[in-house]
Amino acid sequence: MAGDTLWAQIHAQRAALADELATLSDDQWAQRSLCGDWVVEDVVAHLTAGASTTRFRWLTSIVGARFDADLHNQRRLAEHRGAKPAETLDRFRDIITSTTAPTGDTAAWLGEVVVHGQDIRYPLGLPYTPPVDAVTEVARFFASRNFTVAGRTKSKGLRLEATDGPFATGEGPLVSGTTLALTMALAGRSVYGAELTGPGAPTLRARCEP
Template identity: 50%
Template sequence: MTTPEPPTDLRRTTGLWPLVHAERAALATDLADLTDRQWATPSLSTGLTVREVLAHLTAAASLTPVRWLAGVIRCRFDFDKQVAMRLAQHLGATPADTLARFRQVVTSTTKPPLPVVAMLGEAVVHGEDIRRPLGLRRDYPISTLTPLAEYYGGSDLVVLAKGRIGGLRLVATDGPFTTVSGPLVSGPTLALIMAMTGRVRYCEELEGDGVAVLRDRSATARG
């Protein structure tokens, strides 16, 4: 008897968690030997240090839908206030505490009411928010970046991305990701993802007639 395959959406979901865990583990390794001064480095996420961004990642991996809703109500539907509250809860007393707390959630499958691919986005995008100012580089698997680019290219959930690239044609030079039509923006998949999520610095790695438009749109983004 042949065992039926699970639905496509379920296969995608179960297949994405190992990617999330791999990205968290890689980030924890990269940050193992930071100095206190490096932990205090401003990240690419507006107003946050690299240490605070890591605490935000820990918070996201610790937040169930019920706790998320309770926090929203407690903060009177001020989502930025809730993010700040959760970050403070997971910061710890020292950078070593912050990293230890993050390591505890590396393999967590806990999440707020978001698709799993959004959690992958948290790990990759915020991982870059941390790495780039520190001069760290990661060679991401294209099999990790492509589904994430496709998600951001078709969604404004959590972060404005689909709206930011409206009317532009994005083409990855290192993988299969593309969007439909408009002035061309081409470059590495990672740079496209980061520009889609408002990190203007990554536009330097892109080429095409649409880059100036995307740069202007990214420059108005919040972290």
């Protein structure tokens, strides 16, 4: 996809997530996500931070954190989390159409909202699935590089093939699954491993374990 199309997908996925978030109870906002120790509200604040941080601001923040990525993330999360969920949601709504990002890797920022959207939806049982064409772009990016996630390392020596779209990459034992399941596995979300099949699936599942 061209850059403008990728940004349109990012904005659409943010808008879809915001609509779902508006239906959540306070208990659901406090639900543990798939993203480590973060609850739903933390993940939303993180997405807002990413869409509010220029390259210069990111460099200043990471240097100020002495290159401790966890500390950098916690500081930015605290900056963008509201006093209550409704305020956190309002801040997220404010960046839905933002094109601000720390780098020009637009597919990575589409990956941010796709993956973190599922980090929220999966434990809450929310049924929304991002469009296959958008997720395909993320899968291709993740498999080609170790950037925001170690997708290239996880896919090394394996043949990945989507059952619902055109995504296919690599050589080796086959791993089959939906584009979303493959993408989430490349992002290290082990719960999606159960949706994968093929002789290479056990290897990819093992690489998703913490």
